[in-house]
Amino acid sequence: MTEKKLSKGKKLEKELCWEYPNIAKEAPEQIAKAQEFAEGYKHFISSCKTERECVNYAEAALVNAGYERFDPKKQYVSGDKVYDVNRGKSILATVFGRRDIREGVRINGAHIDSPRLDLKPNPLYEKNELAFFKTHYYGGIRKYQWGTMPLAMHGVVIKKDFSVVNFNIGEEPGDPVFCISDLLPHLAAKQSQRTLAEGLKGEELNIILGSIPYPDEDVREPFRLEVLRILNEKYGITERDFARAEIEMVPADKARDIGFDRSMVGGYGQDDRVCAYPALIAQLETEDPEYTTVTILTDKEEIGSVGNTGLHSNYVRDYIAYLCDNQGADPKEVFANSACLSADVNAAYDPTFPDVFEAKNASFLNHGVVLTKYTGARGKSGSSDASAEFMAKVIDIMDREKVYWQIGELGAVDAGGGGTIAQFVAMLNIDVVDLGVPVLSMHAPFEITSKLDIYNTYLAFKAFYK
DSSP states (O other), X not given: OOOOOOOHHHHHHXXXXXXXXXXXXXXXXXXXXXXXXXXXXXXXXXXXXXXXXXXXXXXXXXXXXXXEXXXXXXXXXXXXEEEEEETTTEEEEEEOOSSOGGGOEEEEEEEOOOOEEEEEEEEEEEETTEEEEEEEEEXXXXXXXXXXXXXXXXXXXXXXXXXXXXXXXXXXXXXXXXXXXXXXXXXXXXXXXXXXXXXXXXXGOOEEEEOOOOSOTTOSSHHHHHHHHHHHHHHOOXXXXXXXXXXXXXXXXXXXXXXXXXXXXXXXXXXXXXHHHHHHHHHHHOOSOSSEEEEEEESOXXXXXXXXXXXXXXXXXXXXXXXXXHTTOOHHHHHHHOXXXXXXXXXXXXXXXXXXXXXXXXXXXXXXXXXXXXXXXXXXXXXXXXXXXXXXXXXXXXXXXXXXXXXXXXXXXXXXXXXXXXXXXXXXXXXXXXXXXXXXXXXXXXXXXXXXXXXXXXXXXXXXXX
């Protein structure tokens, strides 16, 4: 049977119109590759649930790949591999390129902090024969989602003698877990009248620790004391040590495959570790690049990139300035000629909640890495808004290297909004655009991503560094 001849209008439609293809339909050969890549990714997000754990993982991988700690006094040449760590919570990695650094560096920056529950400085108390931790939520979380789920305790305590105690309780099969209680529906009539945002209030995010008292009738708070006794016996800490601690409560579950077809990954902290892991792997696999690379895994993005481990500080600028000094270049010239992918996620279109999206400008699962030209809220507030010229350069790289990409906004206009590290990179006079993975249930304790999108994000970072 001969193929039906296309009409003039259909020919013109085929030539001029465009829809972002579904990767599984157009490139089914990628499915097996994406499944394989996702296995390493699932291990990463299951074992790295804090920024410190991500940095430790990345540093070990970099050292194993032949990277050495950057030394400003040492002279480096093309192909040399260096890294630096900022206060244990941010890490940078570089391969010196063939081109003169004056022509700019290629930067890929992802954040490794995620919404969570931090312990307050004085967290331990008892009430009605139960021991609790008081928490202060970190980042933009929906508080009601954290009730009645198993939680693990991760973090670090610096003792009085400056020795370090690391916590990771609740992840191994024999470990205890912790949780926040909620009301049974039979008694929740008054609570049910609250707005969803106040389903659980901030001061109600109290974590249950124990229900057995210390066996001494003269003790005023025996349930609290029994928890302290266990902590002191196992870890050598006292209540005063909590003032020298950074302890985070996170979901205790591991990353899992989602769906009968196992096409998706479900797990905690995918915003933004779903970009951090491909960025790290792309850096590790980059050898002899044309341009000097700078991969950044940074902290504090979820609360505005503040503090000396966030991108609003000078640590990235200073690191690149050190690279410039090492090569005898003016940092101002290097910044002006540099380019950056702000490796961050976007909200995937959710058919269950279509009203907050504008479908023609939303990102979809299995359609590839999403380029977000601008973020912000309302009138693009808090966005760097990538230029047409830079968008053209990045899209050209994606097309040449056959990376599946799509364009997306963070929801409908006036539906909400958010920000990334892009605005702080732009402050250095560097061209930057957001590029990352579409996520369902973003900022929830259990987020969903597509393996094909994760794999194409890795391909995008490799292409950018090529």
